[in-house]
Amino acid sequence: MSKTYDMGEVQVRALVDTDLDVGHGEALVILGPSGSGKSTLLNLLGGMDRPTEGKIWFRDDELTQLDTRGLTLFRRRHVGFVFQFYNLIPSLTALENVAMATEIAPNPRDPREMLDLVGLGERADHFPAQLSGGEQQRVAIARALAKRPEVLLCDEPTGALDYSTGVVVLDVLRGVNRQLGTTLLIITHNAAIGELADRVLHMGSGRIVEIRSNEHPKEAAEIAW
Amino acid sequence: MRMLDRKLLRNLATMRMQVAAIVLVIACGVASYVTVLTAYRALKQSQEAYYGRYRMADLWAPAKRMPRALLHKLEAIEGVRRLEGRIAFDVAIDLPVLLQPCSGRVISVPHRHRQILNDLHVVRGRWFTGQGTREVIVDERFADAHGLDVGDRLRVIMNNKKEALTIVGLALSPEFVYLLGGGQVIPDAKHFTVLWVAEPFAESVFDFDDATNEVVAALDREAVVEDVIARFDDLMTPYGALGAIAREDQLSNRFVTRQLKRLEGAGQMVPITFLAVAAFVLHVLMDRLVRTQRTQIAVLRAFGYTTGEVARHFLKLAVLVGVLGAAVGCALGAWLAGGLLGIYKQFFTFPMLEFGADGTVLAGGVLVSIVFSVLGALGAVRAIARIAPAEGMRAESPPTYRRTLLERLRPLWHILGSAPRMILRHMARTKLRAAITITGVALATSLIMLTLWARSGTDVLVNTQYGLIERQDMQVRFHDDRPRSALYEIQHIPGVRTAEALLTVPVELVNGWRTRRTAIMGLEQGQALRALLDRDLRHVGLPEDGLMMSRKLAELLGLEVGDWVRARVLTGGRQRLRLRLERIVDEYLGVFAYADLGRLSRWIDEEGVLNGALVTVDRRQIETVGRTLKELPAIASVTLRSHAIASFEETVGETQDVTYSVWILFACIMTFGVMYNAARISLAERQRELGSMRVLGFTTREVSVLLLGENMLLAVLGLVPGIALGIWFAWLLAKAGETDLFRWPFVVHPATAFWSVICVLVFGLLANLLVVRRLRSLDLVQVLKERG
Structure with missing residues (x-):
């Protein structure tokens, strides 16, 4: 697929002739500098944007055939998002943030269990403003997981966190991937995170430059940056 | 152009819809001010000029019959400056076109024109010839109502004799600006009129040789009216005095003066309501602007701009909004004033009702508009003063929410889903803004209620008086x-x-x-x-x-x-x-x-x-x-x-329909202005939150409910006090509007409240839908990148 942004007189080719297969339960890390096209790729895969050319398939469904509403339903049923800046609803407590996501899911998980899973069962009644960045990100992960998504898309999940907090968050993500079998896609410009993944994708100038498989992915605690 | 001014214009352009909504509310306020005050001043000036130029009397003293010789004694009473005797009788007029006789009041005037008290303004025709036998000058309104003109004949039953009189002139008199016949409650020029006949003719027709039955007098400025009246009554009692009446109790004058007073009152209350609401809404908008421009302000301060300079920059914006509102309001008001005067002309007749844009009133409109706009911006200016250059450079700390009081009611809270919880907590966090929206909606509701109530009051009055009594x-x-x-x-x-x-x-x-x-x-x-x-x-x-x-x-x-x-x-x-x-x-x-x-x-x-x-x-x-x-x-x-x-229905009803439609439209604009701004600011503040929810798989509709829900809840919360306020205003107006001629029935029909609620909900919803539409074009990709 390709994605070209029309910026009036200039056309920006954000993604050029990219072909990618992601396996069920896989942990994939997409690496690349700013402007390499990794965010564009994630947005297309997450059903938030449409490619200019090409097709995207989720199992037997062709995403590129869906209208806006169809894409919304796709996100709602199959995709969990984790944002760089957490994007929690400030007016809802940690537990309520997780519960909110379950309100639109057909087969949700128990919000409290999800908070326990990310290690925040104790802080369920805190508002986002009362939580640290790492804690907020873990709530965001719990929220993403509560819908029982097949795919978890993470955009720079540790970008706003310090090293040790980042490690905790990555550990949670990897654990979710292994224990629940959720397919994990992380985009980051931090090469060290690639060591967690089953496969690492390097991007540059809108193309996949290199795909590398890790025979022995590391644990979060083992990596350093 | 200075760069700061350029920034100001661009800020204004970005917020154009919100600014336009506020400008409209201000315009309604200024327009009502200009309309009512222009009409008031035009009427007041006309009244004074008319009374002055045509020597409106200060005292009327009717009696059964008194000799003219008595006039000298009366003239000697202290405080009397000038005095005239005349003959006045109620008569029946026979018009072939009319089913039943219509009535009139014959008043004698000198047969040769000289300056008299309550002098006539002859519109067409002339004064009498010779002794004025069988000649009459009729009220212009009556002639117009019946298509009569100079030279036409009029049959009048005077002193039990039918007389055919020739119309020689059409005239108006300051005594009858508001022309009301006996038994009438509103002017009806078709069935009641004043007829002026020459004195010698009146004397012979009514057998009043050298006698008179009514005295009109002009008093000295310092005369004590009550004392003069007492002296008149004393001297006239043997001649069947009916009791002297001062100008302030004279029917026409009393009515005109009372109406002018009410007009003046309306010219103050209504505009202030609108301008106050506009100021509140502007306050909310400016507050938001300062918060989003925190870093910009800090940078300006860091560059060396003083707090005063930055504050002035923001004040300029408010003044600009005020001036825009005033400009629209003045234009609209000048136009509406013509219409309002037209309505008053149906009831009050002045020979020279001069109407023109009144410079003083327009200047006043601009001034109050600017004052209220600046008041609306004061909160923002104070906030600016609190931003220290260094502190402002850092992003504002994330919004802190707390549990609301309602959450203590655990069982109730638990049945609420996320959306109502978000709505309630958000409202609790932005209490002032919520209060402003509620107040705005409440005032608009009460205005509509008051207007609809007054209109339905006319129906109740007609139905009761003419249907039941x-x-x-x-x-x-x-x-x-x-x-x-x-x-x-x-x-x-x-x-x-x-x-x-x-x-x-x-x-x-x-x-x-x-x-x-x-x-x-x-x-x-x-x-x-x-x-x-x-x-x-x-x-x-x-x-x-x-x-x-x-x-x-x-x-x-x-x-x-x-x-x-x-x-x-x-x-x-x-x-x-x-x-x-x-x-x-x-x-x-x-x-x-x-x-x-x-x-x-x-x-x-x-x-x-x-x-x-x-x-x-x-x-x-x-x-x-x-x-x-x-x-x-x-x-x-x-x-x-x-x-x-x-x-009754024609004059009062139709007049009300016109004026009240304008009021209701204004109140609807107020609702729109308040709700639109509330919704826009709510959207701006929660764009990221709503965007995140969209990414998580919430549909546009589900997200819209959040925004709509909050604003419409505020509207509903405003409706309740609005209805109560409307009823209270109605009660006040019913009390204030009570005269010996009319009592306004204080009956509030549920339908009045119902239609007020509908008006407010429709305009509130319209404002919200215009805002909610923007959610569709929300950039989801951007949301992921933005810092909270």
């Missing part, structure tokens, strides 16, 4: 007291179904220092054509002895049931009576007293007489009956109920 088809008045046989004569006219006797006796009722001139209406026991009702519309029986009066009259006299009141009969034997107030009735029009007809006739020592009749007629024969009645010289006037209803 007055049951007759016609009310007939004789020239003087008649024996009972006069009633049988009427009963025998073909087409007449029933006729009931009526004896109307003009009296002055006195209770201590309180006096009131009115009439006692004598009715027969068991009569059916005048329903006497209490507040709950239950029938009240006519007392066998003593008086019954309308609540307003009892109030004016400070009387309660069981109290004694003194009555001076103003005609005939001029008896002095002491009467007991037995019962009270409720009526919306006029202030009357009632008594048993037999008893009343005995009080005036004329047992068994009557001077009027209430008549019901076979509907198909109204014409015939009217024609027959016209032929009877004894009859002074006939008033048709259907006429009274029609003219």
Whole structure:
């Protein structure tokens, strides 16, 4: 697929002739500098944007055939998002943030269990403003997981966190991937995170430059940056 | 252009829709100010000019008949500057086109024109020739209503003789700016008019050689009116004085002055409401602007701009909004003022009603608009002063939410989903803004309610007065007291179904220092054509002895049931009576007293007489009956109920429809302005939150509900106090609008509240939908990148 942004007189080719297969339960890390096209790729895969050319398939469904509403339903049923800046609803407590996501899911998980899973069962009644960045990100992960998504898309999940907090968050993500079998896609410009993944994708100038498989992915605690 | 000014214009352009909404609300305020004050000043100036130029009298003193020689004595009374005697009579006018005779008041003026008190403004035609025999000058409005002109003939029944008079002129007089005939509550130029005839002719027709029955006087500026009146009454009593009246009590003047006062009041209250709401909304907008521009402000401060310079920059924006609103408002107001004056022209007639854009009023409009805008910006300016350059560079800390009070009600809270929780917590966090929205909506609701209430009041009044109280088809008045046989004569006219006797006796009722001139209406026991009702519309029986009066009259006299009141009969034997107030009735029009007809006739020592009749007629024969009645010289006037209803609904109803539509439109604009800004700011603040939810898989509709839900909840919260406020305003207005002519029924129909609610909800929803539409184009990708 390709994605070209029309910026009036200039056309920006954000993604050029990219072909990618992601396996069920896989942990994939997409690496690349700013402007390499990794965010564009994630947005297309997450059903938030449409490619200019090409097709995207989720199992037997062709995403590129869906209208806006169809894409919304796709996100709602199959995709969990984790944002760089957490994007929690400030007016809802940690537990309520997780519960909110379950309100639109057909087969949700128990919000409290999800908070326990990310290690925040104790802080369920805190508002986002009362939580640290790492804690907020873990709530965001719990929220993403509560819908029982097949795919978890993470955009720079540790970008706003310090090293040790980042490690905790990555550990949670990897654990979710292994224990629940959720397919994990992380985009980051931090090469060290690639060591967690089953496969690492390097991007540059809108193309996949290199795909590398890790025979022995590391644990979060083992990596350093 | 300085860079800061350029920034200001761009900020304004970005917020153009919100600014436009505020400008509109300000414009409504300024427009109502300009409209009402322009009309007020034009009317006030016209009134003063008219009174001045045509020498409006300060005192009227009617009597039965007095010699002209008495005038010298009266002129010598201290405080009297100038005095004139004249002859004035109520007459019947016979117009072939009209079914029933219409009535008029003949007033004598000198046959050769000289400057007199209450001078005539001759619109067309000329003064009399010679002695002015069989010549008449008629009120212009009457001539216009009937298509009469100079040279036409008019048949008038004067002193029981039918006279054919030639119209020589059409004129207006300062005495009759508001022209009301006996028994009328609103002007009806078709059925009542003033006729001016030459003095020599009046003297011969009415057999008033060297006599007069009314004195008009101009007083010295420092004269004590009450003292002068007392002296007049003393000197005139032997000649059948009816009691002198000061200018402030003169019917036309009293009505005009009262209306002007109410207009002036409206010119202050309504604009202030709109401008205050606009200021609040502007406050919210500016507050938001300062918060989003925190870093920009900090940078400016860091560069070395003083707090004052930055504050001035933001104030300029507010002033600009104020000026824009004032410009639109002034233009609109100047245009509407013409319309409002047009409406007043239907009731008040001034020969020179000058209307032009009033510089002082326009300047005032601009000034108050700017003042309120600056007030709206003060909060923002204070916030600017609090931003320290270093601190401002850091992003504002994330919004802190707390548990709301409602959450203590655990079971209730638990059944709420995320959306209501978000809505309630957000409202609790932005209390001031929520309060402003609620207040704005409440005020708009109350304005609409008040307007609709006033309109429905007219219907209630007409329905009650003419549907329930007055049951007759016609009310007939004789020239003087008649024996009972006069009633049988009427009963025998073909087409007449029933006729009931009526004896109307003009009296002055006195209770201590309180006096009131009115009439006692004598009715027969068991009569059916005048329903006497209490507040709950239950029938009240006519007392066998003593008086019954309308609540307003009892109030004016400070009387309660069981109290004694003194009555001076103003005609005939001029008896002095002491009467007991037995019962009270409720009526919306006029202030009357009632008594048993037999008893009343005995009080005036004329047992068994009557001077009027209430008549019901076979509907198909109204014409015939009217024609027959016209032929009877004894009859002074006939008033048709259907006429009274029609003219009431035409004049009052249609006038109200026009003015009230404008008020309602203004109030709807207020609702829109308040709700639109609330929604836009809510959207701006929660864009990221709502965007995140969209990414998580919430549909546009689900997200819209959050935004709509919050704003519409505020609207609903505003409706409740709005309705209460509306009822209270209605009550105040009903109280303030009470006159001896009218009482405004304080009846609030559920429909009034219903339609107010509908208006507010429709305009509130419209404003919200315009904002919610923006959610569709929310950039989801951007949301992921933005820092909270």
